Amino acid sequence: MGARKALSARALNRALLGRQLLLRRADLPVVTAVERLLGLNAQDPNLPYLALWNRLEGFTINELTAAIENRELVRSTLMRATQHLLSVPDFRLVRPQLAPLLRRVQRTAFGRRVAGADPGALVTEARALLADGRTLTRPELGRLLAPRWPDADPAALGWSVQYLEPVVHPAPSGTWNVRGATPFARADWTGVHRDPTLQDACLLVRRYLAAFGPASVADARTWSGLGGLREVFDRLRPELRVFADASGRELFDLPDAPRPDDDVPVPVRLLPEFDATLLAHADRTRMMTADIRRRVCNGAAVAATVLVDGTVTATWTARSTPDTVTLTVRPFRPLSSTDRSAIQEEAAHLLTFTNPGTHHDVQLMPPQ
Incomplete structure (x- = not known):
């Protein structure tokens, strides 16, 4: 095997900015852009709006609000156990892969506060309370669950549900300037599956590389919070290009993904808090x-x-x-x-x- 081509931090910077639509504003529909970016951080409702304003030509607040209200985009607990906005097909892809991570987060953050509440029974009870399209805020759900587990913390019961069960936070939650208690609704209508598959894990890695590559296994793990990705990258290795960074670390990329020249000019951008360009890699020296x-x-x-x-x-x-x-x-x-x-x-x-x-x-x- 010949020596791998080394990519400088500046080359990695330009590749990332190009894929994140930050070299120039793109003329794309909102949902297409969110899929290209593989989701947007939505810990505050205004963050996705600010992210898209930086990336799309002529973007308006109403465009994103309409996509959320029409249920083309959903807000839920996803990458790194934080709130993100994804298209419905991407939610179906991503949420099952993250299920083991989210269960671990629930045990770590709330296990002691909900001691005695079996996770399976908690999910069954929560699904019954949210049946028939019913929407409840997190505090409301916690209070309704409390009589079943009187020794548990009601707030922790409500929080646990969003980690144990695929739920979405329907509009107007997550729209411009709308804050307050987070509403929960069942996500069955999205078609989300409950069991992760290796095939979908491979697709998720390809999508990650398309949005954030070239990248290492550790980078993908940092972006997602997932373990076990070395096996997925090894499975994909024959169809990926392999590079190295300045320190010799192995980087992977899709064969035909764009890698702009180092000298491509970049306009000034004012990114919002938690923008994915700053969080999608273990090694952030490209940014x-x-x-x-x-x-x-x-x-x-x-x-x-x-x-x-x-x-x-x-x-x-x-x-x-x-x-x-x-x-x-x-x-x-x-x-x-x-x-x-x-x-x-x-x-x-x-x-x-x-x-x-x-x-x-x-x-x-x-x-x-």
Whole structure:
């Protein structure tokens, strides 16, 4: 076997940004884009909207809201046991693969608080309570389950259901600016299966590589939270291209996947919190240095970030008063006048999207 072609961090950066629709805004329908991206983080309802605004030409809030209301996209507990927005076919693909992970999360986080509640019996009872299209919020479901298991914590019973049983959180939950208690509904209508298969695991890895490759086994594990992926990659190896990163680590990719030149220009982008480009790899040096990662990824939090030349260069926050919305950018290094102007312009466009008709102010702070 000959030496594997080595890919620089910059080459990996351009490949990732191209597949994540961040080299240029795409002219795609919302559902097609969400499938291309293999889902969007939805821990806050506005995050998918901000993610798509960065990626789609002429994107409007109503487009995504309509897709959620029409049940073309579903919100549920998925990758890394966090809320994501996926198309219905992708939910059918992904949720069974994640079932073992989600069961482990339930045992770790809530096992002691629901001691005495058999998981199978808990699921059966919850499904009965959610029968016939009934929707209950997580606290409501927990209170209704409590009489069956009086020694258990009702809140933990409600939380456990979303890890043990495929449930979705129907609209208006997950739509723009709609927050509050999370509603649960059965996901039977999606056609989701209960048992993971190796065939679907292989398809999921291919889809991951299409959205985030080239990538290692550890990268795919970090994105999904799944174990046992080495077997899947080995099974797929004959049909994949194998590269190496600068440290010699083995990377896999689809044979015909786009890998843009290192010098492809990248526009400034203001990514939302928890954007997948920052979370989809164990080795995140294609997006940011180790020092910046420590400042962006703080515990369970992942800050909203500014990309300059494709890499994380600053964080941003927005704050509203009755008459003004202010977006504040905090750079990690000195910025050229060209970069400052590009950031200010993109930030102003973002505020026009999020707060139309409101006075806007963009503040660039000194480097941290």
